[in-house]
Amino acid sequence: MTRADGNSSVTPVVSAVKVGKKFGGHQALADVTMDVMPGEVVCIIGPSGSGKTTFLRCINQLESFDSGGLWLDGELLGYRRVGEALHPLSDKEIAGQRRKTGMVFQRFNLFPHMTALENVTEAPVQVLRRRRDEVHDAAMLLLDRVGLAHKAGAYPSELSGGQQQRIAIARALAMQPKLMLFDEPTSALDPELVGEVLAVMRDLASSGMTMIVVTHELGFAREVGDRVVFMDQGRVVETGTAAELMSDPKEVRTRNFLKTAFTRG
Amino acid sequence: MAEELDIARLRHVRRPHFGRIAAIVAILIVAFLLVRAFAHGKIDWATTWEFLFWPTILWGLFNTVWMSFVCMAVGIAIGLACAVAHASTNPVLKGAAIFYAWFFRGAPVILQLLIWFNLALVFPTLGIPGLFEFKTVVVITPAVATILSLGLNEGAYVSEIIRSGMLGVDRGQYEAAKAMGMTNGTALRRIILPQAMRIVVPPLGNEFIGLVKMTALASIIGFGDVVRSAQDIYYSNAKVIELLMVPTFWFLVVVTVLTLGQRVLERRFGRGFGTGGAR
Numbered sequence: 001m002t003r004a005d006g007n008s009s010v011t012p013v014v015s016a017v018k019v020g021k022k023f024g025g026h027q028a029l030a031d032v033t034m035d036v037m038p039g040e041v042v043c044i045i046g047p048s049g050s051g052k053t054t055f056l057r058c059i060n061q062l063e064s065f066d067s068g069g070l071w072l073d074g075e076l077l078g079y080r081r082v083g084e085a086l087h088p089l090s091d092k093e094i095a096g097q098r099r100k101t102g103m104v105f106q107r108f109n110l111f112p113h114m115t116a117l118e119n120v121t122e123a124p125v126q127v128l129r130r131r132r133d134e135v136h137d138a139a140m141l142l143l144d145r146v147g148l149a150h151k152a153g154a155y156p157s158e159l160s161g162g163q164q165q166r167i168a169i170a171r172a173l174a175m176q177p178k179l180m181l182f183d184e185p186t187s188a189l190d191p192e193l194v195g196e197v198l199a200v201m202r203d204l205a206s207s208g209m210t211m212i213v214v215t216h217e218l219g220f221a222r223e224v225g226d227r228v229v230f231m232d233q234g235r236v237v238e239t240g241t242a243a244e245l246m247s248d249p250k251e252v253r254t255r256n257f258l259k260t261a262f263t264r265g
Numbered sequence: 266m267a268e269e270l271d272i273a274r275l276r277h278v279r280r281p282h283f284g285r286i287a288a289i290v291a292i293l294i295v296a297f298l299l300v301r302a303f304a305h306g307k308i309d310w311a312t313t314w315e316f317l318f319w320p321t322i323l324w325g326l327f328n329t330v331w332m333s334f335v336c337m338a339v340g341i342a343i344g345l346a347c348a349v350a351h352a353s354t355n356p357v358l359k360g361a362a363i364f365y366a367w368f369f370r371g372a373p374v375i376l377q378l379l380i381w382f383n384l385a386l387v388f389p390t391l392g393i394p395g396l397f398e399f400k401t402v403v404v405i406t407p408a409v410a411t412i413l414s415l416g417l418n419e420g421a422y423v424s425e426i427i428r429s430g431m432l433g434v435d436r437g438q439y440e441a442a443k444a445m446g447m448t449n450g451t452a453l454r455r456i457i458l459p460q461a462m463r464i465v466v467p468p469l470g471n472e473f474i475g476l477v478k479m480t481a482l483a484s485i486i487g488f489g490d491v492v493r494s495a496q497d498i499y500y501s502n503a504k505v506i507e508l509l510m511v512p513t514f515w516f517l518v519v520v521t522v523l524t525l526g527q528r529v530l531e532r533r534f535g536r537g538f539g540t541g542g543a544r
Contacts, residue, residue: 060444092448099446109441113459113537123445126455155537175445 011074012037013179013210014059018068021054021234028054029065030234036179041211043225043242045218047257051234052214056181059212060101061094072100073178099127102172106184108164110156116143116167117152120174127175135174142170146200162193166200173204180204182213218261222246230254312507316498317514325494326515332411332490333477333519339416340476341469344423349453351428362424369421375482377414381405382486407488411480419476426468430461462534470527474520481512491515 012035021029029051036042044052057063058070061078070077077097079086089097110119120139124130143149146166156164165185172180182201186194198220205211205224215221221228225242230251238251249255304310316322343365350362369377385401392398405413434457442452484493491512499508 062440062443095443095446095448098444101444103441103444105437105441105444107437109435109437111438111441111456111460113463113534115537122455123447126451127446157537171445 010037012071013040013073014212015071016055016059016068017070019055019058019065019070020067021051021058021063021065027234029058031068032231032234032236033068034229034236034239036210036212038210039208040226041205041209041213041224042227042229043213043215043221044229044231045215045221045257045261046231046237049233050231052231053183054234055231056183056212056214059179060098060103060181062103072097095127099175100178102175102177102180104165104168104172104180104182104185106187108156108161108168108188110164110168110171112156115153115155116148116159116170119156119167120171123171123175139170139174142173143167145173145203146170147196160193161189162196165189165197169197169200169204178210180209180211182211182215184214184216186215186217216261218246218258230257232257307506308510309504309507312504313510313514316495316508316511319498319511321494321498322491322511322515325489325491325512326519328488329477329480329490329492329515330519332408332415332480332483332488333473335412336415336419336480337473337476339412340419340423340472343417343420344425344427347420347424348427348431351424352431366421366424369418370425374414374418374479375485377418378410378482378486381414382407382410384410407483407486410486411483411488415476415479415483419472422472423469426465426472427461429468430463430465431457433464434460459534463531463538466527466530466534470523470530474523477519477523478516 014034014036016032016034019029019032020027032051032055034042044055046052054063058065059072059077064078069079075097078089078094080089081087110116111122114122117136117139120142121132121135124135124138125132140149140152143152146169148163148166148170151159151163151167156167159167169180169185185201186197189197194217198217201211201213201220202224213221213225222242227239228242228245229236230238230245230249230253232253238245238249238254240250245254246258249258347362347365350358351366353359382405384405388401390398391401391404438456438460439452442456447455480488480490481492484490484496487493495508495512499505502508
């Protein structure tokens with residue numbers, strides 16, 4: 001496989017090489033190249049329309065891309081290479097690749113017709129074909145981990161936004177993913193509920209989970225992110241450790257974005 | 266204000282509903298006049314009562330009920346397949362589903378009944394030549410013609426109802442299901458359709474009730490439904506209106522039972538939705 005950096009001792013969890021995508025005439029992603037190493041927490045920041053969410057969605061193939069390549073855990077995403085040609089994978093094969101990632105959405109997207117517990121056990125039972133009673137205990141542990149074991153029987157409509165998002169995190173973790181993707185997980189929350197979700201994410205990061213977080217929470221990015229990526233107009237403008245990029249940005253665009261973001265927040 | 270007003274001590278007077286009272290009075294008067302008219306009209310209610318549980322009538326009722334369920338089952342099976350095909354990204358499947366709905370919603374049901382029943386005029390035999398062949402007149406009995414015409418027709422309507430239910434499910438639900446590694450089939454079966462059912466059940470119940478009454482049309486091609494049974498009797502005893510009241514009564518009974526069944530389904534699929542039938 002191709003490597004973005006020269007380091008070949010550890011397989012990156014995600015390896016993106018010149019990923020590009022066009023929506024009609026608009027270049028949503030252009031030459032996005034980055035590696036995410038096991039255990040790393042990468043925060044992607046940038047103005048809206050900068051392509052950060054699109055890139056995240058390419059990693060679990062909710063979005064397709066037109067050029068470049070993406071590897072997940074050493075496996076080429078979406079295509080099988082036969083000689084010099086790339087053949088698209090079937091729906092079933094793509095579903096198999098998605099199992100390695102857990103996704104947390106801005107708008108939670110819990111299944112409203114299922115209880116919190118059923119939301120968590122659904123994929124292990126239906127996708128991994130595990131037995132329901134066998135999955136139950138693990139699911140309760142996950143609910144306990146996000147502090148909501150007492151809400152196991154509640155329907156999403158009976159929970160606050162913060163509680164719903166914590167259930168959504170537990171649901172994603174139930175598939176034992178190698179990588180967790182967070183798409184602006186606190187943007188749809190009332191301000192007083194942001195903290196409880198960030199606390200769960202902080203806990204997850206310290207447990208060694210590999211995470212890519214698209215976020216507007218610059219404080220969280222600085223505190224928890226091993227690396228921060230600043231994107232603008234579909235391109236990676238600047239990458240650095242959280243401390244470097246946030247306090248001493250090299251690019252003008254990064255500096256301007258941080259300035260407006262901090263004065264606004 | 267000179268003295269301190271204690272608003273809590275004042276009595277709350279209920280809003281008067283003069284309109285409702287007037288309506289109730291009007292309804293009672295009309296109902297009284299109607300009942301009196303029918304009681305004194307030229308209807309021999311004793312005859313109606315006598316034939317209500319007549320074996321021929323009960324046999325016809327049985328036929329009406331099983332035919333309705335079979336046609337609805339065919340309709341739901343076809344409707345589900347067409348709705349999923351319509352939502353597909355495959356242009357061939359989508360085109361086929363659109364054509365199907367266009368064709369079977371376009372032609373009047375009574376014509377479809379007559380065409381299926383007279384299929385023998387077009388194809389005297391059915392089957393694959395050399396392997397098996399049947400005489401069309403033997404295969405296409407009134408019951409088979411009814412199942413084919415009403416079932417295929419119902420499929421076209423049900424497909425649109427199920428499709429609207431699927432469109433009513435948030436896109437984020439598809440994405441969440443896919444992101445967890447579900448295939449399209451699993452996502453449909455476990456996530457999308459159960460939520461679509463909540464939207465689909467009321468119009469589907471409506472459709473089923475319509476279908477129960479549509480089976481009466483099958484009497485024109487000789488299917489022995491409850492209307493046909495009543496007609497058979499009044500041809501011999503000339504008690505026309507008395508006998509027509511008999512299937513009317515039974516249709517009301519069947520529709521009442523179905524309406525109650527619909528409530529149960531609405532409650533079942535409304536779970537987790539605050540607005541669902543339960544609360």
